[in-house]
Amino acid sequence: xxxxxxxxxxxxxxxxxxxxxxxxxxxxxxxxxxxxxxxxxxxxxxxxxxxxxxxxxxxxxxxxxxxxxxxxxxxxxxxxxxxxxxxxxxxxxxxxxxxxxxxxxxxxxxxxxxxxxxxxxxxxxxxxxxxxxxxxxxxxxxxxxxxxxxxxxxxxxxxxxxxxxxxxxxxxxxxxxxxxxxxxxxxxxxxxxxxxxxxxxxxxxxxxxxxxxxxxxxxxxxxxxxxxxxxxxxxxxxxxxxxxxxxxxxxxxxxxxxxxxxxxxxxxxxxxxxxxxxxxxxxxxxxxxxxxxxxxxxxxxxxxxxxxxxxxxxxxxxxxxxxxxxxxxxxxxxxxxxxxxxxxxxxxxxxxxxxxxxxxxxxxxxxxxxxxxxx
Numbered sequence: 001x002x003x004x005x006x007x008x009x010x011x012x013x014x015x016x017x018x019x020x021x022x023x024x025x026x027x028x029x030x031x032x033x034x035x036x037x038x039x040x041x042x043x044x045x046x047x048x049x050x051x052x053x054x055x056x057x058x059x060x061x062x063x064x065x066x067x068x069x070x071x072x073x074x075x076x077x078x079x080x081x082x083x084x085x086x087x088x089x090x091x092x093x094x095x096x097x098x099x100x101x102x103x104x105x106x107x108x109x110x111x112x113x114x115x116x117x118x119x120x121x122x123x124x125x126x127x128x129x130x131x132x133x134x135x136x137x138x139x140x141x142x143x144x145x146x147x148x149x150x151x152x153x154x155x156x157x158x159x160x161x162x163x164x165x166x167x168x169x170x171x172x173x174x175x176x177x178x179x180x181x182x183x184x185x186x187x188x189x190x191x192x193x194x195x196x197x198x199x200x201x202x203x204x205x206x207x208x209x210x211x212x213x214x215x216x217x218x219x220x221x222x223x224x225x226x227x228x229x230x231x232x233x234x235x236x237x238x239x240x241x242x243x244x245x246x247x248x249x250x251x252x253x254x255x256x257x258x259x260x261x262x263x264x265x266x267x268x269x270x271x272x273x274x275x276x277x278x279x280x281x282x283x284x285x286x287x288x289x290x291x292x293x294x295x296x297x298x299x300x301x302x303x304x305x306x307x308x309x310x311x312x313x314x315x316x317x318x319x320x321x322x323x324x325x326x327x328x329x330x331x332x333x334x335x336x337x338x339x340x341x342x343x344x345x346x347x348x349x350x351x352x353x354x355x356x357x358x359x360x361x362x363x364x365x366x367x368x369x370x371x372x373x374x375x
Contacts, residue, residue: 048346051081054334061089062096062109064236065201065254066318069137070109072354077341084334092235094198094223100321101125106331107339108321111200112223113299122323129325129375132297134367136342137356138289138317140282141205142258143265144243145250147171149186154179156268157212157313163250164192164209165217166229171248179268193239193251196232198223204302204316205252211304212269212313252314255279256354267314270307279356281312287360289317296324296370298363325375332374339371 060070067090074086088109091099096108101121113133114122122131143160145153150171155163159175162168168175172185195202202225209217219226233239233251240257243249250265255277258264266274275281285306293299300317320339327335341347348358358364 048344049077049080049341050337051084052333052337054081054337055083056085056330056334058084058086058331058334058338059089059105060086060096060107060109061091061099061105062321063093063111063200063318064090065111065316066109066137068256068354069318069351069356072350073338073342073347076347076350077338081334081337084338086334086338090235092195092197092223093200093203097321100131103328106322106328106335109318110321111316111318112203113293113319114297114321122321125326126323127326129323129327131321132295132324132370133293133299133319133321134339134343134370135298135300135317135319135359135363136367137351137359138282138286138315139279139356140255140277140312141201141208141252141314141316142255142277143250143252143267143314144240144258144262145265146243146247146262147186147188148247150183151263152180152183152266153263154266154268154274157209158216160265161209161213161216163190164194164230165219165227166192167216188248191242191246191249192230193242193246193249194225194227194230194232195236195239196225196234199236200318201236201253201316205314207302208304208314254316255282256356267312269305269311269313271309271311273309275310275312277312277314281310282315284308285311285313286315286317289363291363291366296373298366298370300363322374324370324373327374336371336374339374340368343367343371 070088078084093110093112097110097118099105100108103125114131119130169190171188171190177185200223203221203223206221210221233242236253236257239251240253243251244262264277266276268274285303288303289300291298292301302315304313306313343364348364351358
């Protein structure tokens, strides 16, 4: 385990120097908020953190995908900046943006970039400014399954679309069997779970289905689940728990939620072999992301239909949503200080141990410049 953590650390720090290397997964710890003191690692990192004039409470909410990353950052940051308490509530991307545009939080986490109407709504709380997208982490959305006796499973986009649209209802369906030659599939009902809350993970998962299987997925992508049938659960941790405890279950969530014994689907693309859900394979697909935001907005355009060998197609990027101008004066110092740490080499270097990978150098450099200019 110690060697594995060292290898992850080396991978993370190396990726910081590689343009286009971009990926992350999400996490599922149940602990949030401030952690005082920290361990020896936190103490070692604390000396590199610039607290500035930061003090008081910092409220934030949104993406559950980045929760473990936030937890790791909070632990390190508050070990250095003891006058700041950070409370991050993983309510889901949609709820996080709503709370931000209503002025309830200093920033929000979202696995989807702001929509035009959300930007417009943000102008009510961002005096003479607007909400912008700051990409901090990204990575694979795993499709987890619980089929007794089956440890390896390959599916393609059309088959996934039919499963989640209640068109394929048994695990020994001919379409699944065709993709899994030699695998003994049981005559078992499929229990498909989706998110009950508005979720950027749902948005990215349905964008993949729409892009890769347009004939089989007739619904428009979005944070809210539109397909009929299936069952729902709250948050990434909720759907992951349902997969773990329900025979025949399948659902989608960030990769780190699958770390507790949940098997994940290999995705069949145009490549020769089905692609496993790993950080490295997501990097191969997400590395081609392009900045499409204007001004200080750094929204990215992702490729959901990569054809390269080893490129995992179901990916997301988590953004921190903040005002470019007009941030609340009482929380601005803490907001800038914490976001600066998140985007710093030290902050990005913390991601590997939490199951994430850092943003590419060209992207994170722009994020740092933008954070420094917040007012």
